[in-house]
Amino acid sequence: MAERRSIFITGGASGIGQAIALYFAERGWFVGIADVNEKGMEETLGQIAGGFKYAHRLDVRDRAQWDEALAAFETAAGGRIDVVVNNAGIGAGGDIATMPVDEIDRCLDINLRGVLYGAQAAYPYLKKTAPGSALINTASAAGILGSSGMSVYCATKFGVRGIAESLDAEWADDGIKVASICPSFIDTPLLDGTGSRNSNELIRDRVTDAGLEITPVVEVAEAAWKAVHGDDLHYLVGKTAKKMNFAKRWMPGRL
Numbered sequence: 327m328a329e330r331r332s333i334f335i336t337g338g339a340s341g342i343g344q345a346i347a348l349y350f351a352e353r354g355w356f357v358g359i360a361d362v363n364e365k366g367m368e369e370t371l372g373q374i375a376g377g378f379k380y381a382h383r384l385d386v387r388d389r390a391q392w393d394e395a396l397a398a399f400e401t402a403a404g405g406r407i408d409v410v411v412n413n414a415g416i417g418a419g420g421d422i423a424t425m426p427v428d429e430i431d432r433c434l435d436i437n438l439r440g441v442l443y444g445a446q447a448a449y450p451y452l453k454k455t456a457p458g459s460a461l462i463n464t465a466s467a468a469g470i471l472g473s474s475g476m477s478v479y480c481a482t483k484f485g486v487r488g489i490a491e492s493l494d495a496e497w498a499d500d501g502i503k504v505a506s507i508c509p510s511f512i513d514t515p516l517l518d519g520t521g522s523r524n525s526n527e528l529i530r531d532r533v534t535d536a537g538l539e540i541t542p543v544v545e546v547a548e549a550a551w552k553a554v555h556g557d558d559l560h561y562l563v564g565k566t567a568k569k570m571n572f573a574k575r576w577m578p579g580r581l
């Protein structure tokens with residue numbers, strides 16, 4: 327019998343990370359989730375039937391914690407890690423002129439530094455399971471198009487896409503594929519300020535007021551599945567992004 331493949335997902339306590347975890351678990355994968363939200367991770371694990379699941383507290387900003395988490399997960403998963411998903415992330419909205427410096431730094435640290443640390447820590451594990459192993463980064467449609475009031479978040483998500491493109495080339499000879507998924511306005515707690523978003527602004531209301539659509543989270547999980555099994559570099563998800571067809575301004579007004 328073929329060995330059970332395993333996937334490690336950061337931000338697995340909520341939203342997109344949770345949806346990816348459930349999607350892969352339903353298809354027979356051993357699923358590991360990592361997050362700073364331990365209660366949320368329990369909820370995710372509670373929704374996965376059977377024993378092929380694992381949770382580890384990880385702050386993606388801490389390089390040493392990455393090594394601990396991946397080593398522990400490899401053991402739990404029977405000695406192999408096939409896919410790592412750099413998904414944990416937070417929003418940051420507002421004018422750059424007035425945004426508090428600590429909010430800028432927090433977003434850069436989690437969304438960008440955390441992804442680079444994750445890639446560095448994942449490399450030896452993915453090299454062992456290559457060919458067929460993959461690093462998937464959750465970028466954003468905001469990593470394709472800039473928008474007023476989004477400079478910090480966009481900086482991180484453009485960066486995440488750049489990291490994926492660079493590493494896909496850098497690791498090609500190792501047989502490790504790298505891709506990004508680029509969601510737009512997905513139905514998760516990040517949209518309404520109850521998730522990891524710093525600001526109290528209610529994005530969800532603004533999105534619907536602007537006549538844009540919010541996409542079910544399972545569509546991002548489907549994109550993650552395609553990213554693991556397909557050959558594209560970037561997987562765009564969401565009705566808004568498709569409808570706007572990469573128009574320069576994808577969000578009237580500001581978020």
Ligand code: NAD
Pocket residue numbers: 336337338339340341342343360361362363366384385386387413414415416417436464465466467468508509510511512513514515516517521522523
């Ligand atoms: P969410 O708030 O539901 O989930 C984010 C998770 O990341 C939370 O469980 C949170 O605890 C975790 N997290 C935050 N900081 C962390 C840290 N330092 N270490 C480890 N975990 C941490 O949000 P979501 O919508 O599921 O977002 C997931 C990813 O998708 C993010 O990278 C986000 O930028 C991206 N994204 C979301 C949307 C959207 O519309 N929801 C659109 C594009 C991209």
